[in-house]
Amino acid sequence: MKKIYLILPILFILIFIFVMNMAFFIRPYIKSVPEQINQIENNIISGNWQQAQIELELFKKNVNNKMNWLQVSIERDEMDQMLLDISKLSGNIRINDTDNAITSLYEIRYNWDNLGK
Amino acid sequence: MFESFVVFVRGIIAFGTLLIFARLIGKQQISQLNFFDYIMGITIGSIAASLTIDLTSSAWPHWIGLLTWTIAVLLLQIITVKSRKASKYFDGEPTIVIMNGKIMENVLKKMRYRADDLMEQLRQKNVFDITQVQFAILEKDGELSVIKKPEFENVTKKDLHIQPGITGIATELIYDGIIIDANLKQTSHDRTWLFSELKKLNIQSTDEVFYMALNPDGTIYTDLYRDHIDNLIDITDPIKQN
Numbered sequence: 181m182k183k184i185y186l187i188l189p190i191l192f193i194l195i196f197i198f199v200m201n202m203a204f205f206i207r208p209y210i211k212s213v214p215e216q217i218n219q220i221e222n223n224i225i226s227g228n229w230q231q232a233q234i235e236l237e238l239f240k241k242n243v244n245n246k247m248n249w250l251q252v253s254i255e256r257d258e259m260d261q262m263l264l265d266i267s268k269l270s271g272n273i274r275i276n277d278t279d280n281a282i283t284s285l286y287e288i289r290y291n292w293d294n295l296g297k
Numbered sequence: 298m299f300e301s302f303v304v305f306v307r308g309i310i311a312f313g314t315l316l317i318f319a320r321l322i323g324k325q326q327i328s329q330l331n332f333f334d335y336i337m338g339i340t341i342g343s344i345a346a347s348l349t350i351d352l353t354s355s356a357w358p359h360w361i362g363l364l365t366w367t368i369a370v371l372l373l374q375i376i377t378v379k380s381r382k383a384s385k386y387f388d389g390e391p392t393i394v395i396m397n398g399k400i401m402e403n404v405l406k407k408m409r410y411r412a413d414d415l416m417e418q419l420r421q422k423n424v425f426d427i428t429q430v431q432f433a434i435l436e437k438d439g440e441l442s443v444i445k446k447p448e449f450e451n452v453t454k455k456d457l458h459i460q461p462g463i464t465g466i467a468t469e470l471i472y473d474g475i476i477i478d479a480n481l482k483q484t485s486h487d488r489t490w491l492f493s494e495l496k497k498l499n500i501q502s503t504d505e506v507f508y509m510a511l512n513p514d515g516t517i518y519t520d521l522y523r524d525h526i527d528n529l530i531d532i533t534d535p536i537k538q539n
Contacts, residue, residue: 189317196310200356252306256352282366296355 181220203296211246217289224273232273232281240266254296255290262291304349307356314360318367322374341366350534388437391538393459395433398446410435419443464515471506484511 198205216239223232243266247259265287272281318341341363348359377384392408394401394415405412415433418441426431429449434442454461466481470491480489498519500506508520 189320192313193317196360198312199306199310200360248299250305253355253357255355256300 188244200253201296203255204249207292207295210246213239213246213292214289216242217285217292220269221285224278224285226278227278229273229276236266236273237262238250240270250295258291258295262288262295265291300352303352307387310356310360311348311363314348314363315341318363321367322370334513337366341370348412369374386427389443391437392435394435395427395430396440398431400427408435411419415441463507464516467512467518469508469510470517473508474504474506476503486511487519 216235220232220235220239223229223235243262247262251259265284269281269284269288272284319502338358339498340440342357342364342447342480348363352357373387377387392404394404394408394410400415404410406475416427418424419427419430419433422441422443424443424445429445430443431446432444436442452534469477470481470483470484476488476491481487494517495501495503495506498517500519505521505523507522508518510518512518
């Protein structure tokens with residue numbers, strides 16, 4: 181019984197630490213987001229705007245899904261910035277602006293890589 | 298971002314962490330609350346509040362702040378327990394403010410402690426006439442300890458050569474209708490004895506008993522759910538009716 185009193189708080193502390201650093205622990209294992217970024221980049225560079233648009237929609241859904249899980253462990257500004265950059269990318273793909281689309285894409289990649297750090 | 302959800306989760310983290318850390322810090326925080334302890338309490342509370350609602354930064358740095366302050370408090374506690382010198386330096390020392398019935402003005406001045414404060418604390422100790430005071434000591438936590446002059450001290454049983462009765466702690470036997478067997482065993486009694494005692498008191502079942510305790514002198518205190526009080530005294534303010 182005494183062991184439970186000792187183990188329980190330690191267990192809770194470990195859970196708290198994990199929840200607070202979920203983005204840090206889990207993000208490296210989420211391969212789908214960087215893969216989608218690469219696919220969108222390739223489509224933009226090759227001028228395949230229609231495919232880039234389709235990939236972007238899938239990317240948005242995926243990011244929103246992942247953000248639901250990671251939101252507890254990240255800053256609100258980090259999340260807002262990421263979503264803003266996705267919006268910018270969406271506009272740039274719509275008007276077929278390669279330079280700005282690539283810039284937005286690199287910002288998204290940077291934000292994702294630094295999420296929860 | 299579902300802000301409410303994030304605040305809820307972070308609130309649970311802050312609450313749980315505070316609960317665990319407060320247990321680590323121990324009882325000293327409440328029982329010996331000096332000025333520094335007071336500030337520490339506020340700071341730790343403030344960090345926990347930021348951890349809950351400051352969504353502009355992640356929870357982790359706030360939690361590290363909370364951990365740092367808790368470790369600092371623990372370290373300070375360990376140091377002050379191990380070293381008397383450190384204890385005097387960090388926690389201060391008790392100070393005599395009235396010596397042999399004389400107020401130590403220089404001490405009061407040095408401590409920025411007013412005569413009014415002294416009188417107030419004396420009154421809180423039921424001393425309304427300063428001439429009764431032999432010594433008054435201002436403790437580290439700001440409490441005043443008072444020693445009255447012998448002629449103003451209360452008469453004790455020892456002074457009157459009266460044999461004191463048996464004193465001790467009463468043992469709970471029944472709480473909320475449930476028999477506490479461990480306590481019954483501790484008092485070298487069993488359920489048969491308990492039921493016979495209940496019968497003596499004209500109680501049919503333990504369900505009727507809210508509280509029952511065995512006093513050190515062997516007497517039994519019993520409180521039933523039905524107190525049979527006809528005229529209940531109401532001390533609340535009656536609602537004014539126009």
